[in-house]
Amino acid sequence: MSTFTPVDWQTRPAPQSAGEWIARAAEVATVLATDAAARDHAGATPYAEVQLLKESGLVTLLGPVAHGGAGEDWTTAYRVVREVSKADGSIAQLLGYHYLWNWAARLVGTREQWEHVEAEAARNRWFFGGAVNPRDADVIVTEDGDDLVFTGRKTFSTGSRISDVTVLEGVFEGTDQHVFAIVRSDSDGLTFHDDWDNIGQRLTESGGVTLDGVRTPWSSAAGYVDKKFQPRIYNTLNVPTIQLVFVNFYLGIAAGALQTAATYTREKTRPWLHGGHERAVDEPYVIDIYGDLTAKLWAVEALADAVAAEGQRLHEDPDAVTEQTRGEFEVRVAAVKARATDVALEVSHRIFEATGARSTSHAEGLDRFWRNVRTHTLHDPVFYKRREVGRWVLDGELPEPTWYS
Missing domain, CATH: 1.20.140.10 (Butyryl-CoA Dehydrogenase, subunit A, domain 3)
Known part of the structure; x- marks a missing residue:
């Protein structure tokens, strides 16, 4: 696990423009570049790297200003990802996937759902992972009272092992109806496997995940109103x-x-x-x-x-x-x-x-x-x-x- 020289981001004014956020990303890249080759060789779980993304404020780039986010848009987010990847492609992938999973509530959910998710994510500086690999046999979702229960396995789950929350995806049993929900990454029944051993992007923690009866309230089912999906x-x-x-x-x-x-x-x-x-x-x-x-x-x-x-x-x-x-x-x-x-x-x-x-x-x-x-x-x-x-x-x-x- 890497340790980085402390940067005084917490005592400096937060960036106020897209250009300043891209410059902040370049600062993060400079820190990552100091030992990028060594960290790639070690292939250790990037806890310190994710903490660096949080301390720099990059994780809340797309979040609402009212709750501590930067309120920036996707054009800035893409440039930030590009800057970080100049030093470390793995950490840039984690950040880019985080932006997508953070935005997933807005893509799929109701206004009430995405406003809640984005506010909580910005306030708590959540880092997102996702267990949404479409090439696998789908995770099965069943009902149990007011809860949904996810059971199955995904081969890839980028970032989940070092995330605060994970986006789950599955299919209701006996149907072709998909459902997305966000759960805490330490939820009971959610097990991330240390089996990512590929030649590249070695620090993305993209290994498999098992879902053994992971429970979440029906209200967390993105885009569902009265148990019916509202497509757009x-x-x-x-x-x-x-x-x-x-x-x-x-x-x-x-x-x-x-x-x-x-x-x-x-x-x-x-x-x-x-x-x-x-x-x-x-x-x-x-x-x-x-x-x-x-x-x-x-x-x-x-x-x-x-x-x-x-x-x-x-x-x-x-x-x-x-x-x-x-x-x-x-x-x-x-x-x-x-x-x-x-x-x-x-x-x-x-x-x-x-x-x-x-x-x-x-x-x-x-x-x-x-x-x-x-x-x-x-x-x-x-x-x-x-x-x-x-x-x-x-x-x-x-x-x-x-x-x-």
Whole structure:
């Protein structure tokens, strides 16, 4: 477990603008960067890292100002995730998923429910996890008086083991009707397994979870009124919203890879003995690599910011979201997801062409950028993202809302 040098955030005025919050995220990234490679190698549960996110105020970025939140919007949240991921992709993923799960009450719940959840989350600086992996056989939900009972298992539950509250998802027994509810992460019957052992995103605590009769009041069933779900098209915005989280931590990881590699090239890379240059930074091929990769990254960052702004307009008027506006937004998200995936993978492996053989040392940890991108970009096949865009271009076909589109 890491310990960080204390930062005086508690004695300083809270950021008052989007730019100041992004600068705060950059400060957090600076702290995380001090031992990022060592923490990645250790793979320890990130208790100290989550505490850092709380102390910095980043966990309440989207929360209501009246209850201690920053009242910022999704365009700022995405940029914050991107900044943090320059230093540590795992912690950025945890933060981005936290934002989505915190917002899930607003996406799915009634006004009374989401106002209550957001107020409590901001006041108590809750950190959210989620046990909502759609690829597993669904958790079964039954009724017991005024309670709902969740029973089953999920293979992945990102962040739950170090969270204060967890979003549960299951299906009512004998139906195809889904239900979401937020419970305390220390609830009876909720067991998180220490079985996340993947090559990348190693600190995300994305292991499995068992739900053995986890109870929660009927009133916590998001979006249900008198035991009947109240559907809105806005409910389906969860997928493009979280996919933009993915986009931004991919881009942040790529930017961090470039920054770290450039520092290594300036300070350690030796020029090729037959190249005729005294410094590696004067090698034409090295200059070309950094110029090429930076130009590609900047282009996708600009697209990501534009798409985030389009999504924010939908979030600002949920009741006005239509199948058409939702579908067109998903197409745009699919396009930037595809480009971010390709560019982040290219950046994170091509940096080695500019840093040289010695940069592959285990101690340098440059491989973590590629491992992190490669691991998470397998979340869903990029082929299907390009397909969404292609079908829309050729036939005007809008993506059907699913767990992945």
